[in-house]
Amino acid sequence: MRVYMRAFGPIAHADIELGDLTVLVGPQATGKSIFLATFKLLHDAGFVAHRLKAFDLVWEDDVTRFLDLYFGEGLGGIWQENSTVSVNGKTISPESFLASSEKKERVFYIPAQRVLVLRDGLTRPFGEYRVEDPFVVRQFSDVLHQLVQAEFSRHNLLFPQPGRLKEAFRDLLDRYIFRGFTLQADRKWGPRRLVLVQGDGDARLPFMVWSAGQREFVPLLLGLYWLMPAGRVSRRKPVEWIIVEEPEMGLHPRAIHGVMMLLLELLRRGYRVLLSTHSLAVLDIVWAFQVFKRYQDEKAVLELGGWPNRAEYWELARSALARTYRVFYFRPEGDVVDISSLDPSDENIHVAGWGGLSEFSGYVADLVAKAIERHAA
Secondary structure, three states: OEEEEEEEOOEEEEEEEOOOEEEEEOOOOOOHHHHHHHHHHHHHHHHHHHHHHHOOOOOOOOHHHHHHHHHOOOOHHHOOOOOEEEEOOEEOOOHHHHHOOOOOOOEEEEOOOHHHHEEOOEEOOHHHOOOOOOHHHHHHHHHHHHHHHHHOOOOOEEEOOOOOOOHHHHHHHHHHHHOOOEEEEEOOOOOOEEEEEEOOOOEEEOHHHOOHHHHHHHHHHHHHHHHOOOOOOOOOOOOOEEEEEOOOOOOOHHHHHHHHHHHHHHHHOOOEEEEEEOOHHHHHHHHHHHHHHHHOOHHHHHHHHOOOOOHHHHHHHHHHHOOOEEEEEEOOOOEEEEOOOOOOOOOOHHHHOOOOHHHHHHHHHHHHHHHHHHHHO
16 A cells, blocks of 8 residues: 655655555654554544534534544644645545544544543543544544453453463563563452452552553553454454554563564555654564565574574464565655665665664664773773
């Protein structure tokens, strides 16, 4: 799929051909989130309209009001007269969103503001949010609310759940995120409240004393649970695309590594994934995928995942090597550059510097080297 944007918010020009895993990098306020939210709207406008109407939110034929309800207050005017948006060469008008009757959700969005979906450990339904809040936050929160309060109503133990994740994934998350605690739904006060429990249950930690990484990761984990149903059903249809904003938030690099390995499982199940990130660790892993794919080295994927020598993990490694990986740099100047090769020796500084992420590390290293030379002199 190819998406083109011109004069759209902070995006002056973007021509993006998506892969199976597509990663967006760049400084804050360069248009990454706007691109991702617009991508969902291009697929799910009818679904969005249906959900908004269910809560008596109206816009009549006012496109700006509809976009305000979707993007969040103040962003309704993002689509200007000189803006251009096209998908696979077909130009899209904002008015077409109001005409869409499709009620299926094809893009599942895990927003950067995911920590907001748990208030003191309680999930929040769609209607609890202000009308001005972004749609993607409200919808993601509502899905988790239904998952915890209804779909998991017979399960107090939410992590680890043997039927939800492969053993190697559970072990890695336990080692670097949960640290021996289990994630449970506490029924004591009525609605199911999420707590971390140690051992036999004497230590029960409420949401506000969790580490920042645990608070950020648990909503992401629950979103992945929803996308990876237990049993024979491999995916949640009709969802085709998954968007994850800043999966690294609050996490140690080893935990980020675990999240990236989980994304390989999503790819194996047939989803396509879009990420935004400020993490060098994320690009390290994508770069490794690129190199392993070039040499079709299944063993290297297995070693990177830290997976046991078992058939299910070899299958996962083969799946990873069959996927396409794309990386795009959203520049402060407004244009978007394809840096997919991530080649450190490339003459293009944006490619070699990984959209400024590794470039800054090199800059600091140069300053340190000069300081050492001055001291030696």
